[in-house]
Amino acid sequence: MESFFIRYRNLVVLLAVLLAQVIGLAVQVRHPDAGPNTFDSPDGSGVRLIRLWANALVTPPERVIHWVKLGAESLWLDYLDLRHVREQNQQLQQTVDRLRLEQAALLEDARQGQRLQALVDFQQKYIYKTVAAQAIGTSGSYQSRVFYLDKGSADGLDRDMAVITPDGIVGKVREVFPHSAQVLEVDDQTSGAGVILESTRIRGILRGNAAGQLQIVGILADNRIQPGEKVLTAGGDKIFPRGLPVGVVEKVLRDPERDAFIDVIVKPGAHLDRLDEVLVITSTEPRFSTEEQQDLAASESQKGAEAAAIKEQKKASEIIAERLPGLIDPNLPPDQQPLHDSSNPNPVAHPPQALKPDRFTPGVAGMPAGANAGSSPEAKTATPVEAQPAARSSPRQEDGAAQTGSRPAKPAPNAEIKAGQPGETQPSNPQGNP
Amino acid sequence: MPVFAANLRRDLEIRRYPMLVYALAPLAALVLQAWLPRLLGRYAWFDLPLIVTVYFVLGRRSPIQGTLMGAAMGLFEDALTHHAIGVNGIANTAVGFVAASLGVRIDVEHYTIRMMLCFLLSLLSAGVYLFVYRVLLGLELDLPWFTEFFKAVGNSLIAMALFPALDRLRIRE
Numbered sequence: 001m002e003s004f005f006i007r008y009r010n011l012v013v014l015l016a017v018l019l020a021q022v023i024g025l026a027v028q029v030r031h032p033d034a035g036p037n038t039f040d041s042p043d044g045s046g047v048r049l050i051r052l053w054a055n056a057l058v059t060p061p062e063r064v065i066h067w068v069k070l071g072a073e074s075l076w077l078d079y080l081d082l083r084h085v086r087e088q089n090q091q092l093q094q095t096v097d098r099l100r101l102e103q104a105a106l107l108e109d110a111r112q113g114q115r116l117q118a119l120v121d122f123q124q125k126y127i128y129k130t131v132a133a134q135a136i137g138t139s140g141s142y143q144s145r146v147f148y149l150d151k152g153s154a155d156g157l158d159r160d161m162a163v164i165t166p167d168g169i170v171g172k173v174r175e176v177f178p179h180s181a182q183v184l185e186v187d188d189q190t191s192g193a194g195v196i197l198e199s200t201r202i203r204g205i206l207r208g209n210a211a212g213q214l215q216i217v218g219i220l221a222d223n224r225i226q227p228g229e230k231v232l233t234a235g236g237d238k239i240f241p242r243g244l245p246v247g248v249v250e251k252v253l254r255d256p257e258r259d260a261f262i263d264v265i266v267k268p269g270a271h272l273d274r275l276d277e278v279l280v281i282t283s284t285e286p287r288f289s290t291e292e293q294q295d296l297a298a299s300e301s302q303k304g305a306e307a308a309a310i311k312e313q314k315k316a317s318e319i320i321a322e323r324l325p326g327l328i329d330p331n332l333p334p335d336q337q338p339l340h341d342s343s344n345p346n347p348v349a350h351p352p353q354a355l356k357p358d359r360f361t362p363g364v365a366g367m368p369a370g371a372n373a374g375s376s377p378e379a380k381t382a383t384p385v386e387a388q389p390a391a392r393s394s395p396r397q398e399d400g401a402a403q404t405g406s407r408p409a410k411p412a413p414n415a416e417i418k419a420g421q422p423g424e425t426q427p428s429n430p431q432g433n434p
Numbered sequence: 435m436p437v438f439a440a441n442l443r444r445d446l447e448i449r450r451y452p453m454l455v456y457a458l459a460p461l462a463a464l465v466l467q468a469w470l471p472r473l474l475g476r477y478a479w480f481d482l483p484l485i486v487t488v489y490f491v492l493g494r495r496s497p498i499q500g501t502l503m504g505a506a507m508g509l510f511e512d513a514l515t516h517h518a519i520g521v522n523g524i525a526n527t528a529v530g531f532v533a534a535s536l537g538v539r540i541d542v543e544h545y546t547i548r549m550m551l552c553f554l555l556s557l558l559s560a561g562v563y564l565f566v567y568r569v570l571l572g573l574e575l576d577l578p579w580f581t582e583f584f585k586a587v588g589n590s591l592i593a594m595a596l597f598p599a600l601d602r603l604r605i606r607e
Contacts, residue, residue: 010497014531017505021520021527022570028518029571047519054513061465137514140467140483141522142476142581143563144515148468174516184516189576210576212476273475 042159043175052177055148059180062137063150070134100298127241129283130164131155135275136180145188145208146171147275152179160239162281168245168269169193169233170278181280185272186246187214194234195246195266200224203234206246206266214247216264217255225252231266241284245269449493450605459600460486460503464510479581479588483507484559487526488533488552489597492542493604497534504530518571525562529555545594552593556586 005012028047043051133149151157153176163170163183171191175182184191187208195206195216202225204216216231229249235242247268255261354361463482471478487507491500508526512519533555542548560582567575 010501010531010535013498014501014527017501017527018524021505021509021523025518025520025524025566025571028520029573031572050509050519051513054510057461057510058465058468058514061461062469065465065469135472137465137468138471139515140464140471140511141515142471142478143575143577144517146514146516147472182516188516189574190516210578274472 048175051175051182055177055180055182058137059148062148066134066136066150100295103295127281127284129281130279131157131282132277133157133181133280134277135183142212145185145191145212145272146174146182147185149173149181149183149278149280150179151280152177152181154178156282157181157280158282162240162244163278164240164244164281165270165275165278167271168247169240170270170272170275172239173280183278187212187268187272192237193240193246194236195231196234197225197249197264198230198232200229203236204264206231213250214266214268216266217261219262219264220260221254221262225249225262225264227251241281448495451490451493451603452605455600455603456490459490460507464507464514467511468514479584480592481556481559481585481589482592483511484526484529484556485552485589485593485596487530488555489548489593489600491530491533492537492548492551495534495537497531497538500530500534500537501527502530504528504533517567521563521566521571524566525559528562529559532558545597548597549590549594553586553590556589557582560585 028044131151133151133155135147136150137148139146149157149163157173157176159173159176161173163172169186171183171185171188173181174184185208186193186206189208189210191207193206194203196203200222202219202222204219206214206216209215219225227249231246231249233240233242233244233246247266247270250265250267253263253265255263460483463486467480467482470482484507487500487504491503494500504526505523508521508523509519511522511526515522533551536542536551540547542551560577560579564575564577567573
């Protein structure tokens with residue numbers, strides 16, 4: 001017996017090691033009553049201990065490498081490569097100002113939405129608190145799309161917290177250690193998130209495929225889904241708050257297994273392959289965070305200041321307009337109007353008198369009033385306010401106009417002010433004729 | 435007597451390294467394997483722990499040591515993923531055993547042979563991984579074979595540069 005083990009000790013050791021690992025796997029994998037086998041996501045205490053040890057061994061060197069990389073990048077970006085920074089800063093400041101105004105404009109809609117949601121007993125969760133974290137390492141295997149953060153339970157992280165970037169969602173926290181955390185990316189084959197297409201409002205489940213692409217599965221064939229459409233989180237998975245950007249539709253493919261269904265390939269908004277800094281949503285509340293409220297207050301004040309500035313400008317222009325010499329002064333008698341002031345540097349040009357008046361000449365007696373006014377070139381070019389008194393003028397007024405001779409169709413300055421009020425054109429006669 | 439002679443020959447050809455190299459080289463491989471994909475993204479077509487395992491196992495020429503080293507490295511890799519612990523462990527255990535068994539029988543000093551071995555053992559590792567995952571455990575997993583092929587090529591190329599560098603660290607008697 002002893003010689004058997006000695007003779008075949010290599011194979012015996014091999015089989016013993018393999019058997020031990022197979023038993024270990026059998027403990028971890030569950031066989032449900034229906035459907036394929038599953039790997040329990042929450043690790044047992046023994047498995048978790050192994051992961052903790054491995055993580056404790058790998059994370060410190062990764063931190064050191066990450067710090068060195070950050071230091072080199074900082075040296076280059078913050079000191080050496082500062083070209084165009086001022087221009088970019090100005091552009092960013094303009095963008096911030098514009099976004100603040102837009103945010104203030106959207107604030108009322110958001111508040112109204114909150115009130116409506118409270119009425120229908122549906123509370124929309126807003127991102128209340130986030131923790132910024134650095135990605136320091138990966139699993140090292142493309143079959144397991146996870147990465148590690150430099151923050152852990154000591155920083156307030158917990159399982160199933162959403163991990164995002166401003167560009168789009170990234171994944172969820174799968175395992176938490178004291179000073180690090182493992183994040184499962186949304187493009188992993190075992191990942192899942194509820195999403196909705198922005199314009200068509202079609203819902204689906206987002207997951208990764210073998211090639212590392214994001215795809216929405218379980219959607220019935222629909223011609224309305226076109227490349228370029230935005231994809232947002234639907235909020236039903238209790239991980240990601242609703243409305244976060246996910247990406248855009250890249251292409252639509254037939255489901256190879258089910259004819260009536262399609263697979264929508266999504267181009268992720270976040271750069272999942274090269275993540276540096278991410279935000280972990282540690283708290284969602286049905287109200288805005290303190291920081292957001294401060295931003296909104298700043299936006300409100302900025303918006304108010306801008307509105308006050310515009311009002312001041314209008315007021316100043318009105319004051320200047322009052323002080324400038326006008327052509328019409330309602331407080332002066334007609335003969336003393338600035339219009340007749342010879343000192344006026346810009347006198348009103350009167351139309352020259354016709355050498356041979358014909359039926360088209362304004363104010364020619366014998367012509368029908370309406371035809372005269374309507375056929376007159378001056379009346380045609382006159383504004384409706386100016387043309388109205390001429391068209392409505394009585395023969396008596398025409399007589400008066402004929403008497404004046406020079407400006408029959410042109411109403412007096414006061415008539416322009418009170419135009420459109422029948423019966424009030426009489427005082428406008430500069431000659432005082434009835 | 436012939437057996438003794440064979441053992442003597444094998445003992446003479448066993449490569450020995452400082453303990454620091456035994457400790458740091460696998461650790462460096464694991465750390466770099468976890469960190470480099472952040473720089474290279476989805477083009478990280480290599481498996482440094484597997485390469486280091488193959489290198490040391492070929493040099494030591496002991497199937498037991500190869501088995502244990504492969505199991506340890508594989509379990510360590512599994513621990514960094516979110517998959518069940520043991521899948522990579524079984525795959526690398528098989529690779530370690532096969533590599534050590536081959537190392538006893540063939541001349542592993544030749545660079546080309548070591549490169550080819552690295553290529554074939556990478557494919558073997560992928561095959562065992564898929565077998566364990568889909569057949570033994572009954573889990574769903576799509577394994578793109580072109581990626582595994584590129585990974586095997588990448589392992590061979592890295593081995594071509596890394597093996598001579600590690601050879602310099604061996605203890606010469």
